[in-house]
Amino acid sequence: MRRSVLIAYATRHGSTQEVAEEIAGVMRSLGNHVDVAAAELVTSLANYNAVVVGGALYTGRWHKDAVRFLKQHERALRHVPFAVYAMGPRTLSEQDVSSSRRQLDAALARTSLTPFAIAIFGGVVKPAELRFPFSRMPATDARDHAAIRAWAQQLSLETAA
């Protein structure tokens, strides 16, 4: 039977969902069945052999729906391999990435869970979609699509039974 993977995302402006879809595309091309869903809408993990949870970081915190997802499914996630990613530093400098990583680690530390893989992907800022004063932020897209696809390949390999 094909492996079934859930990718649950928590987004405000869509880039975390786009990355979820990108990961899903790679994993599907490697033979996995993959569902992509908003984290808040997932009610059960019963049908999945692996789970990926992606969330955007805002003002130092991982998106509340990603945090809630881990709490709500904490018991199930102890028995299924799961990976997490967060968006998104403004640049891929070591300093920016490790700052975002600390924010994600702080969210994970409030659970009893240990993901088998953790990634930080560069973020996307579209000032036109933001309210003042954030509308003054420079437009950026720091996603490294090769790195995203490589991570998805690694997940597929590492969750292969």
Ligand SMILES: Cc1cc2nc3c(=O)[nH]c(=O)nc-3n(C[C@H](O)[C@H](O)[C@H](O)COP(=O)(O)O)c2cc1C
């Ligand atoms: C107001 C605001 C605050 C942000 N705060 C953080 C932050 O604390 N850490 C971080 O890594 N990224 C931060 N970001 C960047 C977002 O995580 C990035 O834009 C991400 O791609 C947004 O994801 P979404 O499009 O799925 O909502 C912030 C962005 C905005 C607009």
